[in-house]
Amino acid sequence: MVYLLLENGFEMCEALAPVDILRRGGVDVATVGVSAKTISSSHGVPVVADKVFSDISLSDMEMLIIPGGQPGVDNLWENDAVKALVREVYDKGIKISAICAAPIILARLGILDGRKGVCYPSCSPELVNADFRSGLGVANDRDIITGRAAGDAYDFAFEILTALRGADEAEKIKGAICYE
Numbered sequence: 773m774v775y776l777l778l779e780n781g782f783e784m785c786e787a788l789a790p791v792d793i794l795r796r797g798g799v800d801v802a803t804v805g806v807s808a809k810t811i812s813s814s815h816g817v818p819v820v821a822d823k824v825f826s827d828i829s830l831s832d833m834e835m836l837i838i839p840g841g842q843p844g845v846d847n848l849w850e851n852d853a854v855k856a857l858v859r860e861v862y863d864k865g866i867k868i869s870a871i872c873a874a875p876i877i878l879a880r881l882g883i884l885d886g887r888k889g890v891c892y893p894s895c896s897p898e899l900v901n902a903d904f905r906s907g908l909g910v911a912n913d914r915d916i917i918t919g920r921a922a923g924d925a926y927d928f929a930f931e932i933l934t935a936l937r938g939a940d941e942a943e944k945i946k947g948a949i950c951y952e
Contacts, residue, residue, distance in 0.1 A: 783841030840872020871919030
């Protein structure tokens with residue numbers, strides 16, 4: 773199971789593009805409302821999550837995805853249970869993906885230390901201990917995938933699909949949606 777965290781102020785395309793691509797690729801993915809079942813995006817669009825935060829189980833977790841958006845990332849960072857979950861996911865060797873401002877959560881927890889990473893340009897000073905890859909839209913360092921911004925949401929989603937189900941499945945879905 774792949775879990776994607778949603779908190780008020782999340783960036784819509786950074787959350788829903790990966791959900792769409794992964795589901796097309798046969799990945800079991802669930803959106804998780806952190807503070808409620810219905811979460812509002814950074815532009816006020818309400819989204820009803822598949823699950824609530826207390827429903828998350830590490831025993832079946834294949835990957836945790838954290839979309840960006842403000843104040844969504846700040847709201848996630850202020851939640852001690854979210855920080856504990858992210859730390860535990862990493863410590864157990866479960867894959868983690870984060871895009872836009874969300875990689876700063878990984879950086880603040882020391883998870884990106886010495887690892888390739890990207891994030892929204894104005895957040896890059898937070899990745900001081902990471903191997904920051906300026907100019908890349910997506911960086912993949914073993915079990916951690918980071919994305920730069922909303923404009924990279926599909927590349928981020930396909931990188932995740934490739935990591936979970938292989939390049940052939942990702943290419944099949946790219947063809948099906950006319951992604952070039």
